[in-house]
Amino acid sequence: MAQVFTASADTRLRAAVLLAFLLVFLAVLFVGGYADSSYGTLTGWVRDQPVPFSHEHHVAGLGIDCRYCHTSVETSARAGLPATHICMSCHSQIWTGAPMLEPVRLSLASNTPLAWNRVSRLPDYVYFNHSIHVARGVPCVTCHGRVDRMPLMSRAVPLQMQFCLDCHRDPGPNLRPAAELTRMDWSDWDRHPEAHKDYGALMVKTHGIDPAKLTQCNICHR
Amino acid sequence: MRYAAVLLPIAFVVSACDDMSHQPRYDSYEKSSLFPDGKALQAPPDGTVARDSLALEGALAQRPPMNIALLERGRERFDIFCTPCHDASGSGNGTVPARGFPHPPSFHLARLRDAPSGYFVSVITQGHGVMYSYADRVSPSDRWAIAAYIRALQLGGDAPLATLSDADRRRLSEAGP
Numbered sequence: 471m472a473q474v475f476t477a478s479a480d481t482r483l484r485a486a487v488l489l490a491f492l493l494v495f496l497a498v499l500f501v502g503g504y505a506d507s508s509y510g511t512l513t514g515w516v517r518d519q520p521v522p523f524s525h526e527h528h529v530a531g532l533g534i535d536c537r538y539c540h541t542s543v544e545t546s547a548r549a550g551l552p553a554t555h556i557c558m559s560c561h562s563q564i565w566t567g568a569p570m571l572e573p574v575r576l577s578l579a580s581n582t583p584l585a586w587n588r589v590s591r592l593p594d595y596v597y598f599n600h601s602i603h604v605a606r607g608v609p610c611v612t613c614h615g616r617v618d619r620m621p622l623m624s625r626a627v628p629l630q631m632q633f634c635l636d637c638h639r640d641p642g643p644n645l646r647p648a649a650e651l652t653r654m655d656w657s658d659w660d661r662h663p664e665a666h667k668d669y670g671a672l673m674v675k676t677h678g679i680d681p682a683k684l685t686q687c688n689i690c691h692r
Numbered sequence: 693m694r695y696a697a698v699l700l701p702i703a704f705v706v707s708a709c710d711d712m713s714h715q716p717r718y719d720s721y722e723k724s725s726l727f728p729d730g731k732a733l734q735a736p737p738d739g740t741v742a743r744d745s746l747a748l749e750g751a752l753a754q755r756p757p758m759n760i761a762l763l764e765r766g767r768e769r770f771d772i773f774c775t776p777c778h779d780a781s782g783s784g785n786g787t788v789p790a791r792g793f794p795h796p797p798s799f800h801l802a803r804l805r806d807a808p809s810g811y812f813v814s815v816i817t818q819g820h821g822v823m824y825s826y827a828d829r830v831s832p833s834d835r836w837a838i839a840a841y842i843r844a845l846q847l848g849g850d851a852p853l854a855t856l857s858d859a860d861r862r863r864l865s866e867a868g869p
């Protein structure tokens with residue numbers, strides 16, 4: 471009987487197995503890298519919006535508090551995007567002829583809401599609630615970044631499970647006085663850590679926050 | 693059969709895209725083809741009475757007792773909803789009038805100093821001239837809190853020197869003219 475395998479078959483087999491391993495390895499590396507890349511987590515990307523609304527202008531420039539527009543952030547799970555008449559409480563008098571604001575006027579006249587494209591959004595299988603974080607003193611900037619420096623809104627932190635858990639395992643150091651939670655610049659607080667070294671632990675105790683409970687899967691996946 | 697070998701993995705990969713991130717349910721602010729206006733969140737029909745509307749009306753009619761908690765709440769709400777135009781001091785020189793919005797009157801005018809607190813509550817509820825109503829965003833009890841804080845602002849802005857304590861007077865002269 472003639473030989474089935476040539477003398478080099480062994481080498482070729484090894485090479486093929488090695489190549490397969492390498493491909494799997496690269497694929498894992500790629501998927502992992504993709505998941506953490508700014509493209510995968512959507513950080514730093516702006517989206518097309520019906521009106522080029524600038525937080526930099528309205529928050530830093532005019533000093534408007536977040537809650538003027540995101541009215542339900544303290545009382546419900548959702549912060550809410552502003553109704554058209556909230557824009558019009560100012561823009562009924564200023565920039566009234568600006569073409570940039572035409573969609574806003576149209577929306578008011580036709581009684582249809584502006585369709586904003588969402589920037590920070592969790593998958594449907596995750597439950598999130600603003601009011602509890604706000605009541606405990608987690609400032610907006612922790613999860614949404616320096617909104618006051620965003621001419622167009624983009625996602626500042628990857629809203630991955632790890633981000634949530636990093637805080638839920640030890641919320642203390644992230645807590646701030648609830649009265650100032652829409653403040654964007656906490657550099658003076660961070661500059662003097664010794665002045666507030668007990669604050670977090672005290673708040674955790676006052677509110678009875680239990681990290682062991684906060685990391686249970688059914689808190690966020692319910 | 694050969695096609696199936698190619699198509700099956702593709703079917704698997706594509707089915708992973710139709711994932712659980714977008715479950716077939718409506719979230720509050722999503723689009724919906726169920727209703728003619730295309731919104732998942734429907735406004736209640738005209739004439740709907742909220743379950744707590746009686747309590748809210750009661751809170752609007754009844755002025756709550758003045759205390760420090762009411763003032764604190766009033767300051768917070770005032771800073772959120774009123775300062776862009778009326779300024780933190782109530783002078784009316786806020787950042788928005790500086791950009792061309794009609795100038796609101798100062799709260800330190802004699803007319804507004806003499807107005808009852810209920811007047812401020814009704815301005816917040818109904819609006820005034822070019823100023824919109826803030827009734828949808830400021831709850832009845834918060835309206836009274838803001839009115840109380842405006843009273844404090846008026847008192848602070850127009851207090852005669854003689855009513856200040858020595859310590860306050862010293863601080864005032866240190867702060868300069």
